[in-house]
Amino acid sequence: MLKGRSLIEPMDLSIEELDEILDLADEIIKNPADYSEVCKGKILATLFYEPSTRTRLSFESAMLRLGGGIMGFSSAESSSAAKGESVADTIRTISCYADIAAMRHPKEGAPKVASLNTDMPVINAGDGGHQHPTQTLTDLLTIRSLKGRLNNFTIGLCGDLKFGRTVHSLIKALSRYENIRFILISPDELRIPEYIREEILLKNKIEFKEVERLENVMEELDVLYMTRVQKERFFNEADYVRLKDSYILNMEKLEKAKSDMVILHPLPRVNEISVEVDKDERACYFKQTKYGVYVRMALLMKLLGVEK
Numbered sequence: 107m108l109k110g111r112s113l114i115e116p117m118d119l120s121i122e123e124l125d126e127i128l129d130l131a132d133e134i135i136k137n138p139a140d141y142s143e144v145c146k147g148k149i150l151a152t153l154f155y156e157p158s159t160r161t162r163l164s165f166e167s168a169m170l171r172l173g174g175g176i177m178g179f180s181s182a183e184s185s186s187a188a189k190g191e192s193v194a195d196t197i198r199t200i201s202c203y204a205d206i207a208a209m210r211h212p213k214e215g216a217p218k219v220a221s222l223n224t225d226m227p228v229i230n231a232g233d234g235g236h237q238h239p240t241q242t243l244t245d246l247l248t249i250r251s252l253k254g255r256l257n258n259f260t261i262g263l264c265g266d267l268k269f270g271r272t273v274h275s276l277i278k279a280l281s282r283y284e285n286i287r288f289i290l291i292s293p294d295e296l297r298i299p300e301y302i303r304e305e306i307l308l309k310n311k312i313e314f315k316e317v318e319r320l321e322n323v324m325e326e327l328d329v330l331y332m333t334r335v336q337k338e339r340f341f342n343e344a345d346y347v348r349l350k351d352s353y354i355l356n357m358e359k360l361e362k363a364k365s366d367m368v369i370l371h372p373l374p375r376v377n378e379i380s381v382e383v384d385k386d387e388r389a390c391y392f393k394q395t396k397y398g399v400y401v402r403m404a405l406l407m408k409l410l411g412v413e414k
Contacts, residue, residue: 109411112221112228113341115237116279124279128247129197131397138171141403144412145174146358152178153196153220154231158375160395161231161240165208168402172412178206182374194223199201201226208240209233217260223407232271241372242275243405244398249329251397252368252390257284264320265333265353265378267298272372274302274334281306286313293349296335301372324362330355332371332391334378356380363388371392 108123119127132143136189150169154162157180168178193211197220200207207224209217210231213394217230232238250256261280268292277298280286288307291300293398295314298307307314317323335346354377355369371379371391383389407413 108408110225110227111409112217112230113239113405113409114221114228114230116239116242116275118239121282122345124243124246127404127408129402130407131247132251134400134403140414141172141407142226143171143173144407144414145169145410148172148174148410148412149204150174150176150178150406151200151207152176152180152231153200153207153209153211154178154180155209155216158210158231160398161210161238162208164395164398165231165240165402166312167399168406171399172403172406174227174406179367180222182238193219196220197224197226197228197274200224206406229361229405229409234271236367237275238271240398240402240405242273242279243401244394245272245276245331245370245372246279247401248370248390248397249368249392252393256280257286257330259285260287260289260326261329262289262300262320262323262327263329263331263333264355265335266296267292267333268296270333271297273331274299276331277302277306281310281312286312288312289326290314290316290335291318291320291323291353292316293318293335293345293353295341295345305392318349320355321352321359321362324359325364327363329368330363332369332378334374334376353378354380355383356381357386360388 152162152165168366169176193216201224206227206230208229211233214234217228217233221228230237230239267273332355367388369389
């Protein structure tokens, strides 16, 4: 079903297709050696117009673990984009060299443009403040693996909910599962975009509430998804100073949390999770990073149409 298709946003995949990818990722986790040659002779192009550590390297790790090859660039300055080449022309050129591409771009919609100008599958690896579907696949696999389900839980999304593309993608994906309750924790300046509130949450009658302080809702959460609150997003520095400590997760705030709550973060972290939390068994953000490799292995296999 997925062979030859592109992945631009989570809603490109049905629930059945999401489960198909997650199930394959589970199989890869159990028997990685069985998949070490399935992409032999295939080449992944990683086209990253802005910086990335986890996403780019996890894609490359995924393809190498499948026995394939990699090529690409890690910044716009190191590509012909610096000379003014369009995304359309770049992808037409790359399709002569590779079998599949993962693209990160600062402009929303750039990976979509790329997908419309090639027959090669294109994976959106993050476009501006818009979508980040493979981070969402990572998040779903992590939650399902650690909680045993993708329904019947309360998830708190904390930090920059306005510009956080990982949050937007995750809300869209989880909105299709049963009995998911969202608690949206952010300063007023960084509340969830209106289109997510109206078109996803309200339209689908999904239970949610918006609060400013993390500690006020900690005991309600089954999953806590942390993101960065960035000083530059505030128009008034006094507001930032007033609120910034509300979005730093430390052991004191965790005292009210459930013993089996899962703490996630798409990373990179700055100071929004105290390093003392890393030793807590509920801290799963580095496990989350590992799951990202397996789910990208599964996605590459599905889009390329290869089997073990």
